[in-house]
Amino acid sequence: MTSHPLYEVTDEDLRVLILAWYRRVRLANQAHAEAGSHARRNSMLLGIPAVTLSAVVGSAIFATIDKTPNRYLQIAVGLLSLTTAVLAAFQTFLRLDEQVREHEVASRSFGAIRRELGQLGAIAHHNREETESRLEKVRERYDQASAASRNVPQKIWDRLVLQP
DSSP: OOOOOSSOOOHHHHHHHHHHHHHHHHHHHHHHHHHHHHHHHHHHHHHHHHHHHHHHHHHHHHHTSSSOOOHHHHHHHHHHHHHHHHHHHHHHHHTHHHHHHHHHHHHHHHHHHHHHHHHHHHHTTSOHHHHHHHHHHHHHHHHHHHHHSOOOOHHHHHHHHHOO
16 A cells, blocks of 8 residues: 555645755854853853963962962862863863864854755755755655754744844
């Protein structure tokens, strides 16, 4: 027994599908680009103070080598050293640099798929069989890109979805 669609399939159906995928892929492309920028900004917010405080602690230690340091200076240097270690630990634990790379790769992958869907949409009316075949390949690449990419933070998705 063969199954038949409940309605007649038309070229318009393909155009609607291509447009829907294009919009979703464009959203994923933008979301991953923004998530990568967000992770990069967070990396800087942790990394720059860690490096700066490390330099301050090192300078303070060298400045007090020949003399007995003030008790308050010892406490301040100790707290700065502890703060530096905590910032560096957070940066390592959160793996922000890895997040940046993964989101950039995902953004580029979705960007390539978006461009291919745009091209496919422009020529979809030429040959239905060829369009369906190419669309199947795009779907496979889309599925692979989705499976290989890190999740985008929900607040980024929500903001992008609500944009006109």
